[in-house]
Amino acid sequence: MTPFVLLTRPDGKNTELNTRLEQAGLDVLALPVLELEASAPSQAPDPAAYDLIVFVSGFAVGCYFRALENMGLRSWPRGVYAAAVGAASANALLRTGMAPADRIVAPDADSRQDSEALWEELQRRGIHPRRVLIVCGDSGRAWLAERLKREGADVQRHRAYIRKPAQWRPCQLAALAGLVRSQRRAVVLLTSSQGVDAWLSCMKEADMMALVTRTDFVVVHERIARHLRQSVAHLYPDAKATIIVSKPDDKIMFRSIMTLALA
Structure with missing residues (x-):
């Protein structure tokens, strides 16, 4: 059968x-x-305070940019990179219409879709941020944050959503x-x-x-x-x-x- x-x-x-x-x-x-729910729909750190903002999922992208819109922020600061751990999240960033395509960093669609692959892409492009924001849920891996910290970056996490059964x-x-x-x-x-x-x-x-x-x-x-x-x-x-x-x-x-x- x-x-x-x-x-x-x-x-x-x-x-x-x-x-x-x-x-x-x-x-x-x-x-x-799993049910996903935005945790701070009207609050988000100002992207201008960072060199690199990492999004762990397409839902993280949506939560963060909706919060920016609710705060009246509708333009992406010059020089700030927006990174995604996978192609789906990178496409979500493109659809916002705010982050310029040349400032979006993500693993190639044919490669692994994870933090390690994103780290390799950052190294390949010579991006060495000093101030990093990771937009994530209430749980998840800390590998990328720890790796960036070892390189001397100041890393902060923004819990944009929560997951519950x-x-x-x-x-x-x-x-x-x-x-x-x-x-x-x-x-x-x-x-x-x-x-x-x-x-x-x-x-x-x-x-x-x-x-x-x-x-x-x-x-x-x-x-x-x-x-x-x-x-x-x-x-x-x-x-x-x-x-x-x-x-x-x-x-x-x-x-x-x-x-x-x-x-």
């Missing part, structure tokens, strides 16, 4: 991939496991229960380590943990894959899940999900 697919990204990020998978003949259920609605739980009763395998897309923990928590609360033993996964970084393997092995030592590490691009994630679905 063909597996069904669970898409766990936050609301608003699953639509295109959901449509493509359904057009390919798969049963798909969008079940966001989603509360699945009764209609979502009923849809999931129907798929689980089919006894088919599942393919689950997980895009952060926090998402791994939230998915397992949501499944436990829904009393559907048995599905974990017949699930394969697509993740977007080897670091997430390691965390997922450890988490599943702790709960079910005999579980034999296949995990594909994909780039965080809808077209590539589609191909990865189809690879598992048709295996």
